[in-house]
Amino acid sequence: MRNLDGNYYNPPFSHIYVERAAAEHPVTRRILTRFPRAEIITIEHYKDVFCRRGQDYVLQHGTQKLILAKKHGTLLYEGAPVCQSFGNENFYYTSCVMNCVYDCEYCYLKGMYPSGNLVIFVNLDDYFAEIERRLARHSMYLCVSYDTDLAAIEPIAGYVGAWVEFVRGQNAGRPGRLKIELRTKSADGRLWQSLAPEDGVICAFTLSPQAVIDACEHRTPSLAQRIGAAEAALAAGFPVRLCFDPMIYCKDWRSQYASMTEQVFSRIPADKLIDVSVGSFRISQEYLKKMRRCEPGSAVVQFPFRNEGGFYQYPPELMEEMERYLAERLAGHVARERIFRWKA
Amino acid sequence: MIFLFCALYPEAAALISHYGLKKDTAEIRFPIFCGGEGEICLTVTGPGEVAAAAAVGSICTKNRAGRGDLLLNIGSCAAIAMPAAEETRGAAGLPGSAFLCNQLTEAATGKTFYPDMIYRHGFRERGIVTGTKIIDATEAGFSTGLYGVPDGIFAACESDGFFLYDMEAAAIYQAGAYFFGPHQMSFLKIVSDVQALRAEPVPAGGMPECAVSEETVWADGMSERAVRGESAPTNPAAGSSLIKEEIMRIMEDGVEELTAYIDLLRDACRGSDSGAATAKEKSDAAFAEKLCRDLRCSQTMRSVLYQHLRYCALAGIDYRAVAAKMYRDGRLPCRDKREGKLRFEELRRELL
Numbered sequence: 180m181r182n183l184d185g186n187y188y189n190p191p192f193s194h195i196y197v198e199r200a201a202a203e204h205p206v207t208r209r210i211l212t213r214f215p216r217a218e219i220i221t222i223e224h225y226k227d228v229f230c231r232r233g234q235d236y237v238l239q240h241g242t243q244k245l246i247l248a249k250k251h252g253t254l255l256y257e258g259a260p261v262c263q264s265f266g267n268e269n270f271y272y273t274s275c276v277m278n279c280v281y282d283c284e285y286c287y288l289k290g291m292y293p294s295g296n297l298v299i300f301v302n303l304d305d306y307f308a309e310i311e312r313r314l315a316r317h318s319m320y321l322c323v324s325y326d327t328d329l330a331a332i333e334p335i336a337g338y339v340g341a342w343v344e345f346v347r348g349q350n351a352g353r354p355g356r357l358k359i360e361l362r363t364k365s366a367d368g369r370l371w372q373s374l375a376p377e378d379g380v381i382c383a384f385t386l387s388p389q390a391v392i393d394a395c396e397h398r399t400p401s402l403a404q405r406i407g408a409a410e411a412a413l414a415a416g417f418p419v420r421l422c423f424d425p426m427i428y429c430k431d432w433r434s435q436y437a438s439m440t441e442q443v444f445s446r447i448p449a450d451k452l453i454d455v456s457v458g459s460f461r462i463s464q465e466y467l468k469k470m471r472r473c474e475p476g477s478a479v480v481q482f483p484f485r486n487e488g489g490f491y492q493y494p495p496e497l498m499e500e501m502e503r504y505l506a507e508r509l510a511g512h513v514a515r516e517r518i519f520r521w522k523a
Numbered sequence: 524m525i526f527l528f529c530a531l532y533p534e535a536a537a538l539i540s541h542y543g544l545k546k547d548t549a550e551i552r553f554p555i556f557c558g559g560e561g562e563i564c565l566t567v568t569g570p571g572e573v574a575a576a577a578a579v580g581s582i583c584t585k586n587r588a589g590r591g592d593l594l595l596n597i598g599s600c601a602a603i604a605m606p607a608a609e610e611t612r613g614a615a616g617l618p619g620s621a622f623l624c625n626q627l628t629e630a631a632t633g634k635t636f637y638p639d640m641i642y643r644h645g646f647r648e649r650g651i652v653t654g655t656k657i658i659d660a661t662e663a664g665f666s667t668g669l670y671g672v673p674d675g676i677f678a679a680c681e682s683d684g685f686f687l688y689d690m691e692a693a694a695i696y697q698a699g700a701y702f703f704g705p706h707q708m709s710f711l712k713i714v715s716d717v718q719a720l721r722a723e724p725v726p727a728g729g730m731p732e733c734a735v736s737e738e739t740v741w742a743d744g745m746s747e748r749a750v751r752g753e754s755a756p757t758n759p760a761a762g763s764s765l766i767k768e769e770i771m772r773i774m775e776d777g778v779e780e781l782t783a784y785i786d787l788l789r790d791a792c793r794g795s796d797s798g799a800a801t802a803k804e805k806s807d808a809a810f811a812e813k814l815c816r817d818l819r820c821s822q823t824m825r826s827v828l829y830q831h832l833r834y835c836a837l838a839g840i841d842y843r844a845v846a847a848k849m850y851r852d853g854r855l856p857c858r859d860k861r862e863g864k865l866r867f868e869e870l871r872r873e874l875l
């Protein structure tokens with residue numbers, strides 16, 4: 180026996196499940212070259228692995244496997260009610276990757292997906308073709324890093340670069356036709372500097388107080404590192420959005436969020452930001468039910484939320500107080516019309 | 524608890540002696556051996572899918588298997604080598620090699636099951652086909668059951684020219700799925716012999732008819748002889764030459780590897796939440812019950828209060844101190860439900 184050094188679990192991506200139909204796809208081949216030691220298991224359909232009964236999301240996530248597949252059927256979805264459109268019309272989102280390499284305790288993916296494994300759909304070109312068809316009818320605002328963090332897996336998938344080039348191509352000579360949001364907690368500033376800037380690509384950095392990061396945003400970069408990445412994206416010429424969403428309650432939330440705001444704007448020139456968003460944690464009741472079952476030891480998901488129309492959120496007074504407090508602090512730096520608060 | 528399932532006694536013997544397992548004489552349907560500090564329960568199921576599934580269903584129901592437990596199927600299997608693979612790729616050297624199975628294909632239906640590959644190990648990995656019939660050694664052909672095997676199995680052979688074949692794994696997975704998630708089940712097989720596929724190309728309409736001799740088919744379920752490994756063949760794919768001693772020998776040779784893996788699972792099992800309440804949890808529950816009574820809680824208030832206390836315990840908020848102050852102030856216990864509602868809201872506010 181090898182590897183029995185006291186650590187029970189396989190390292191991430193020790194196994195890669197590959198759909199037979201995706202096996203010869205160039206993206207599959209490229210990704211597989213990055214994992215020469217992985218055990219490759221051929222499967223018929225990603226759901227044969229991803230949708231098995233009785234999976235343990237948390238345990239799987241700790242020893243995450245990769246699934247490479249082709250997505251069929253619906254490739255674009257209309258924006259969900261719990262998400263902000265930032266005043267944009269024709270708001271869509273798309274999931275070319277399912278699940279995330281980061282491990283935020285409050286992440287709705289734990290409630291939404293049956294498996295903690297990461298699925299990369301390799302047929303990104305099909306997504307692009309579908310978007311082009313829609314663009315022939317109307318402009319679009321599209322969130323592309325939705326059920327994942329694309330920038331965090333850029334060294335594996337390379338999808339951020341592909342999206343930036345696609346948007347550039349679509350907007351050439353017709354600016355503003357396609358706008359995408361790439362939301363991330365990644366701190367890879369070099370990524371943004373390695374790409375030519377594109378006005379249609381909004382780099383949205385999710386920021387939290389360091390205490391919240393330490394407590395429940397496991398495996399994510401520190402606040403200082405994320406600020407550094409936002410600085411790099413700005414310096415590279417990308418439109419940058421800062422997302423203070425979800426706000427997480429803790430006993431000393433006021434001082435935590437106040438000092439975070441100071442730290443952020445001591446480095447980020449507020450007038451260069453396109454906008455900022457503020458929203459406290461909210462989630463559908465089905466997702467929270469499952470998350471509470473699979474994370475019994477997580478304070479953030481065990482908070483006694485109030486159920487408002489099928490969505491759990493902080494008690495209305497607390498939610499209002501938290502969001503208003505942060506919005507006020509932000510207003511000291513950013514013009515009010517560029518501060519977006521989530522509205523149900 | 525680790526539930527071990529072996530088809531035959533010779534597959535189990537080395538494990539029984541390594542862990543000093545004792546036969547459970549109270550169990551009459553299947554031979555069961557327990558021990559290993561009360562954490563191992565080994566069942567000899569008898570060969571074939573039906574026997575294996577029946578044993579898993581029966582033993583896991585009886586022992587209330589579930590969260591915090593693991594299922595492990597250990598046994599011998601055949602390696603089916605693609606034409607020419609035996610000579611060119613060293614398939615002949617496979618007997619005695621242990622494999623952890625990462626996909627289990629049921630030959631009869633073509634369905635494939637995927638146990639999670641959670642735990643570190645030092646074995647080679649491979650898919651296994653579970654069939655209902657024995658592959659005949661002299662004819663070296665397929666059993667009819669392999670008609671349903673998806674192309675993937677054959678594609679998976681391409682790298683080193685073979686796949687594994689047994690008569691239980693896929694059935695054990697399916698029966699085990701009533702009690703365990705895919706992260707709780709492992710399938711470890713040691714190759715007892717190698718069979719070569721015949722070289723004719725597969726016709727467009729499917730696999731060729733098999734050549735399975737009648738006497739090699741397990742037709743009588745689990746006979747006592749089969750359980751003891753005395754009826755030949757002992758391996759579904761092995762033909763009649765393999766006898767009890769050979770299976771025992773390969774299992775004995777592999778026992779160190781096998782038990783190292785079992786021990787790792789046992790440690791992981793110990794570390795996982797068994798669902799049993801600790802003394803502190805019990806005392807917290809008693810405190811919560813008293814609080815519910817003193818607040819005259821309705822069912823809805825009760826569940827909300829429990830959620831608050833759960834959160835406070837996790838967030839390090841001293842809810843006992845908050846409640847104690849309310850008792851000291853005379854705000855608890857409440858006289859009636861009306862007052863209960865009032866105090867309940869106060870408590871919620873003061874906790875957060």
Ligand code: SF4
Binds near residue numbers: 279287288
């Ligand atoms: S970074 Fe986003 S997608 Fe990833 S785990 Fe955290 S909340 Fe979920």
